[in-house]
Amino acid sequence: xxxxxxxxxxxxxxxxxxxxxxxxxxxxxxxxxxxxxxxxxxxxxxxxxxxxxxxxxxxxxxxxxxxxxxxxxxxxxxxxxxxxxxxxxxxxxxxxxxxxxxxxxxxxxxxxxxxxxxxxx
Amino acid sequence: xxxxxxxxxxxxxxxxxxxxxxxxxxxxxxxxxxxxxxxxxxxxxxxxxxxxxxxxxxxxxxxxxxxxxxxxxxxxxxxxxxxxxxxxxxxxxxxxxxxxxxxxxxxxxxxxxxxxxxxxxxxxxxxxxxxxxxxxxxxxxxxxxxxxxxxxxxxxxxxxxxxxxxxxxxxxxxxxxxxxxxxxxxxxxxxxxx
Numbered sequence: 001x002x003x004x005x006x007x008x009x010x011x012x013x014x015x016x017x018x019x020x021x022x023x024x025x026x027x028x029x030x031x032x033x034x035x036x037x038x039x040x041x042x043x044x045x046x047x048x049x050x051x052x053x054x055x056x057x058x059x060x061x062x063x064x065x066x067x068x069x070x071x072x073x074x075x076x077x078x079x080x081x082x083x084x085x086x087x088x089x090x091x092x093x094x095x096x097x098x099x100x101x102x103x104x105x106x107x108x109x110x111x112x113x114x115x116x117x118x119x120x121x
Numbered sequence: 122x123x124x125x126x127x128x129x130x131x132x133x134x135x136x137x138x139x140x141x142x143x144x145x146x147x148x149x150x151x152x153x154x155x156x157x158x159x160x161x162x163x164x165x166x167x168x169x170x171x172x173x174x175x176x177x178x179x180x181x182x183x184x185x186x187x188x189x190x191x192x193x194x195x196x197x198x199x200x201x202x203x204x205x206x207x208x209x210x211x212x213x214x215x216x217x218x219x220x221x222x223x224x225x226x227x228x229x230x231x232x233x234x235x236x237x238x239x240x241x242x243x244x245x246x247x248x249x250x251x252x253x254x255x256x257x258x259x260x261x262x263x264x265x266x267x268x269x270x271x272x273x274x275x276x277x278x279x280x281x282x283x284x285x286x287x288x289x290x291x292x293x294x295x296x297x298x299x300x301x302x303x304x305x306x307x308x309x310x311x312x313x314x315x
Binding site for chain 2: 013014016017018019020021022023024025026029030033034036037038040041042043
């Protein structure tokens with residue numbers, strides 16, 4: 001006849017503690033904690049407020065445009081002309097440099113034998 | 122150990138929580154709050170302060186989640202934060218009498234819905250287990266709580282409490298003997314074989 005094996009003392013204590021030893025915070029606190037953590041560490045999705053996003057963007061663009069306009073209106077004509085002149089000059093220099101570079105590339109890609117100074121005839 | 126290891130479920134959950142995923146955050150709070158509360162209650166001794174400690178500790182932990190090195194389990198790291206927060210809270214407060222006795226679960230508490238004799242008996246057992254734990258020195262009760270309820274190893278308890286292995290082993294042995302003795306008196310039928 002099989003005898004029933006006694007539960008080891010530590011197991012009995014462990015079971016009893018696990019079943020009855022855990023304390024729980026109050027339900028309102030538990031709900032409030034979850035809400036607080038989510039509110040603080042879970043950002044709202046980006047498209048949560050699409051209208052607000054567009055209004056915000058509109059305000060920013062409007063401000064940037066107004067600032068630029070004010071700058072143009074209140075800057076002295078000499079300064080404006082010199083800035084415009086510098087811009088056109090820089091554009092010309094840039095374009096010239098680009099054309100020169102393209103020509104250089106074109107020249108290096110030609111076979112050496114076709115060039116006049118390399119042709120013995 | 123393989124060169125490439127696949128991230129564990131906990132790693133994935135933590136990664137999602139770092140990215141602010143609502144479900145991951147909810148899951149972490151729901152999973153660990155009871156044990157965190159139990160640890161805090163063992164240190165501060167009253168429900169109100171324990172809840173405050175738990176809230177502070179969770180906010181600290183989630184605030185620093187991106188810096189969590191994962192050298193230990195998340196729960197071990199969290200309970201260490203809870204323990205340290207509770208100690209700081211206890212130090213900063215004027216000495217108040219512990220109302221652990223008042224916070225003992227009663228037959229009508231939120232987690233018990235007595236609808237019959239068995240439920241009432243269960244609520245009673247819960248009360249006596251809490252009573253037995255409360256008879257121990259607070260540190261010993263905390264070590265027992267972490268070992269048996271939090272299922273933490275001795276090494277993990279050392280990490281959480283910042284104590285030496287020998288001290289934790291001694292507290293565990295002493296606590297086990299004392300709580301068993303107390304329970305034998307309070308619940309003679311349930312612990313006949315202790």
